[in-house]
Amino acid sequence: MTPDDVIEIMKLGNRRFMSDSLTKRVHTKQVRAAALGQFPKAIVLGCVDSRVPVEDVFDLGIGDVFVARIAGNFANTDIIGSMEFACKVSGSMVVMVMGHEDCGAIMGAIDRVQLGNLTATLNNLQPAVQAVPGFEGDRDATNGKFVQAVADKMSF
Ligand SMILES: [Zn+2]
8 A cells, every 4th residue: 555545545535525425334343443453544633623523524434544633733743743653653654634614723823812721722823824925804814815825824
């Protein structure tokens, strides 16, 4: 199996998700099978948003993929360390960063939300906010075009 094969499997799974034809799985059976070890071929970095469940989005089951989730799907030292574990220790061949539409974390970073530890979390997204140069319209979360421009800056 090559990284391209893994990406193709994920693309096909995403098509099943999009066509509402997910594979039916018996999770208790998969948990028992995974107890012998795990060899996921990919790690996905996604947002904590409850509307983008990674395994469902790619029609994958228990033991099929590592998933790291954090508001705004940015990579810090802890996330990168987890990716290193996935790739260097467990043999994953693909690192995928998956953003999503209407990300509340991006909107919160744009509006500089102040709320406990979330403030520090969202500060990690400021480089993307600042990377959008002069912009027509309001530079706040009510401007969907600005929110999308910031999200585009988070791509790498
Ligand atoms: Zn989000």
